[in-house]
Amino acid sequence: MNTPAFLMFLAIVFVTLIITYFASKKNKNASEFYTAGGGLTGWQNGLAIAGDYMSAASFLGIAGAVALTGFDGFFYSIGFLVAYLVVLYLVAEPLRNLGKYTFADMIAARFNAKKIRGFAAMNTMAISIFYMIAQLVGAGALIKLLLGLEYTTSVLIVGVLMTVYVIFGGMHATSWVQIIKAILLMAGTLVISIIVFAKFNFSITDMFAQMKTATPLKEAFLNPGVKYKDGLDTLSLNMGLVLGTAGLPHILVRFFTVKDAKTARSSVVYATWIIGIFYVMTIFLGFGAAAFVGNAKIVAANPAGNMAAPLLAEALGGNMLFAFVSAVAFATILAVVAGLVLTAATAFSHDFYNEILRKGKATEKQQVRMARWASIGVSVISIILALGAQTLNVAFLVSVAFAVAASANLPVILYTIYWKRFNTTGAIWAMAVGLVTAIGLVIISPNVFSPEAGKAIFVGEPLFPLTQPGIISIPLGFIAGYLGTIFSRQKADVKKFEEVLVKSNTGIGIR
Amino acid sequence: MEAKKINDLSESDYTSIVQSSSFQKLLSEKKKFIIPFTIFFFCFYFALPILTSYSTILNHKFVGNISWAWVFAFLQFVMTWALCMIYYKKAGKFDDMTKQVIEERRNNG
Numbered sequence: 001m002n003t004p005a006f007l008m009f010l011a012i013v014f015v016t017l018i019i020t021y022f023a024s025k026k027n028k029n030a031s032e033f034y035t036a037g038g039g040l041t042g043w044q045n046g047l048a049i050a051g052d053y054m055s056a057a058s059f060l061g062i063a064g065a066v067a068l069t070g071f072d073g074f075f076y077s078i079g080f081l082v083a084y085l086v087v088l089y090l091v092a093e094p095l096r097n098l099g100k101y102t103f104a105d106m107i108a109a110r111f112n113a114k115k116i117r118g119f120a121a122m123n124t125m126a127i128s129i130f131y132m133i134a135q136l137v138g139a140g141a142l143i144k145l146l147l148g149l150e151y152t153t154s155v156l157i158v159g160v161l162m163t164v165y166v167i168f169g170g171m172h173a174t175s176w177v178q179i180i181k182a183i184l185l186m187a188g189t190l191v192i193s194i195i196v197f198a199k200f201n202f203s204i205t206d207m208f209a210q211m212k213t214a215t216p217l218k219e220a221f222l223n224p225g226v227k228y229k230d231g232l233d234t235l236s237l238n239m240g241l242v243l244g245t246a247g248l249p250h251i252l253v254r255f256f257t258v259k260d261a262k263t264a265r266s267s268v269v270y271a272t273w274i275i276g277i278f279y280v281m282t283i284f285l286g287f288g289a290a291a292f293v294g295n296a297k298i299v300a301a302n303p304a305g306n307m308a309a310p311l312l313a314e315a316l317g318g319n320m321l322f323a324f325v326s327a328v329a330f331a332t333i334l335a336v337v338a339g340l341v342l343t344a345a346t347a348f349s350h351d352f353y354n355e356i357l358r359k360g361k362a363t364e365k366q367q368v369r370m371a372r373w374a375s376i377g378v379s380v381i382s383i384i385l386a387l388g389a390q391t392l393n394v395a396f397l398v399s400v401a402f403a404v405a406a407s408a409n410l411p412v413i414l415y416t417i418y419w420k421r422f423n424t425t426g427a428i429w430a431m432a433v434g435l436v437t438a439i440g441l442v443i444i445s446p447n448v449f450s451p452e453a454g455k456a457i458f459v460g461e462p463l464f465p466l467t468q469p470g471i472i473s474i475p476l477g478f479i480a481g482y483l484g485t486i487f488s489r490q491k492a493d494v495k496k497f498e499e500v501l502v503k504s505n506t507g508i509g510i511r
Numbered sequence: 512m513e514a515k516k517i518n519d520l521s522e523s524d525y526t527s528i529v530q531s532s533s534f535q536k537l538l539s540e541k542k543k544f545i546i547p548f549t550i551f552f553f554c555f556y557f558a559l560p561i562l563t564s565y566s567t568i569l570n571h572k573f574v575g576n577i578s579w580a581w582v583f584a585f586l587q588f589v590m591t592w593a594l595c596m597i598y599y600k601k602a603g604k605f606d607d608m609t610k611q612v613i614e615e616r617r618n619n620g
Binding site for chain 1: 520522525526528529534537538541545548549552553556557559560561563564565569570574575576577578580581584585587588590591592594595596598599602606609612613616
């Protein structure tokens, strides 16, 4: 057991539990529980968005990918960032103006049909749970490496903590855990980046000159094409990355924690700067790990490269820096899974329980109680699935979540805000086709089927050649929404669209 | 409370707001800004994977060992930050126009 690392893990647990204790006093009604009463400032929400978004997959995964594959690893950083332009230009403000607690609220602002709300809530829960399984499996493996605890114990620790934050602290605790994590992550990454840059004499040209010979890939390390050799797969990945964020329910829900569209806008601006600076630094993390830890040692610790950042910290600053960076990675996981639990639980208790079952008539107390039970339910399901998935390579589930978000949610969001003729049939078609094709294509993809035993979940020839479904499933989601609208006999409800148009553009009627 | 009054609008109120010239102007100004910029950032973004996948043109060196691929990759960040700030500035103007729509509504209703 690594004592400094263990103590820093304890410190993180301690601080986050104190936050949860103070937050628990504020959760008097559903609005406080789901959205912190809409009372966060632009700064706070910007940091929380960054904390919600920069998952362990970003921090550990991208650092590892850049260290092992050079330029190709950096594609993720670019796509994850540019995605915020889609959020800012097309989605954030109308979403804030139309919705109350969930993304389904926004669709319901136009179509008051239960099946649509139910479908949207189901998509939210499916995406959040997929994302969570990937995070929990990653967390289990990581804590096993960092602290030497068993996989099962690790998953249970993370699982119990995330449940505690959410049921006692609701959105208040979740937001503050995310804010603190974002600050820790930025600080840790900045320290490592500066040390790495100093080792390259603070010269970008020196850095590239050294990287040319520092890895087994030699010059190819600095050129695209090491990992992504198939052009269509590369484009498919990039489509999923840039369009998925604007449909991810746990990101969308963050826009309801501020009071109006103007604050939602400024929180995206803060988040974009923070996230952008972080992703620029992933170059230093990746290059540093490749140069000062070395390819062989990174792969030996974890074949996917997930240990690159902690190992780099150890190489640069000894055990203390290793312990700090490991604790930051732990905080990162906690913040992201807490956000996911809360998002899925809100979809269940607000959309299914209150709006559909109780027709919007449940008392505040009943809603908060149902949200707490839903949080426990969501956590238990995710923990059980994560424990079952221990030996499976589930990292691709994150890209599945992005693909489903881009294929099933984004078309409905954009059509709802911007297309006058759009109707309920189109909405159902878009969500159903987007969900089924994105998941279906992954099931028959090389992620799940590989002729080589051990490379994927099943042995066999993949029916779909690409690892990423986006290039097919995203256009299909949009086309299905269009055709469903055109072919249905429903007439467009122009009056309702005018109401949506006024509300989304002016914030009139904002709750 | 004034804010409350504006919240209780009927269907015909929404129609009259949509038909008002100040609202129409807001919509057309927004369209004129958002559509070209959105098309631009998608093109700029997809140009990178398209060029790296189907050509080797970006492998040429910019300075020293830094190839154009890295320069273009970094420009994606610059582009994102720049468009972010442009939007922020522009949105301030839309806020003023929105205020005018709401003012007019209050005076008429």
